Amino acid sequence: MFPSKYITPEGHARLLAELDDLWRVQRPKVVQAVTEAAALGDRSENAEYIYGKKMLREIDRRVRFLRKRLDGMVVVSSPPSDPNRIFFGAWVRLEDEEGQTMEVRIVGPDEFDPKRNWISLDSPMARALMRKQVDDEVIVHTPAGEKSYVILGIRYAP
CATH class of the missing domain: 3.10.50.30 (Transcription elongation factor, GreA/GreB, C-terminal domain)
Incomplete structure (x- = not known):
């Protein structure tokens, strides 16, 4: 069973903020660190380079997941027509x-x-x-x- 595609406005904003932070802040920092580590020479024994590449893969994996998850997400921002019954967001x-x-x-x-x-x-x-x-x-x-x-x-x- 696939998880539901419903989300509250607060939850949607949090996921968008995480995606933005990963793509615009975290990823450029890691790319810069990997570039600097690569310039030091032998990459096979360069711990900073190896760790940076691993971090880059993890960031890219999370970015792909968030983009895929946010695509088609239904933001439920208003109460249901019958507020006396339990529905999403209650x-x-x-x-x-x-x-x-x-x-x-x-x-x-x-x-x-x-x-x-x-x-x-x-x-x-x-x-x-x-x-x-x-x-x-x-x-x-x-x-x-x-x-x-x-x-x-x-x-x-x-």
């Missing part, structure tokens, strides 16, 4: 079986962040939550077994 307040509450945000696979409780649209929890509404109970299939949650709230603005 902040969802949940209560588990033990009465513990938590809030998660459903974002694209390029922006998930466990520290911020941002979950990928492709995750089992997000798939279970989609199109549900307040007071619905959802069962999430996890590697540790099934977990049950009740939806306490849904919002689309921070």
Whole structure:
């Protein structure tokens, strides 16, 4: 299964900024360092040259990935027509079986962040939550077994 092509405006801006930094700042620095290292002579035993070429390959690989990933990406910048249901970009307040509450945000696979409780649209929890509404109970299939949650709230603005 391919990752979803949905992304928030903030996530899209972050990926564009990373691409711009790699292409306009990092890559020229590494190219300059490789050029200087190559001018020193024997390239087969030149650690700076070998390391620089490796860094250049890694930067180019990431640039190719970002360009391919950003192509056709769908930026979701407005709330859905039915804000009472859970869709992409929603902040969802949940209560588990033990009465513990938590809030998660459903974002694209390029922006998930466990520290911020941002979950990928492709995750089992997000798939279970989609199109549900307040007071619905959802069962999430996890590697540790099934977990049950009740939806306490849904919002689309921070």
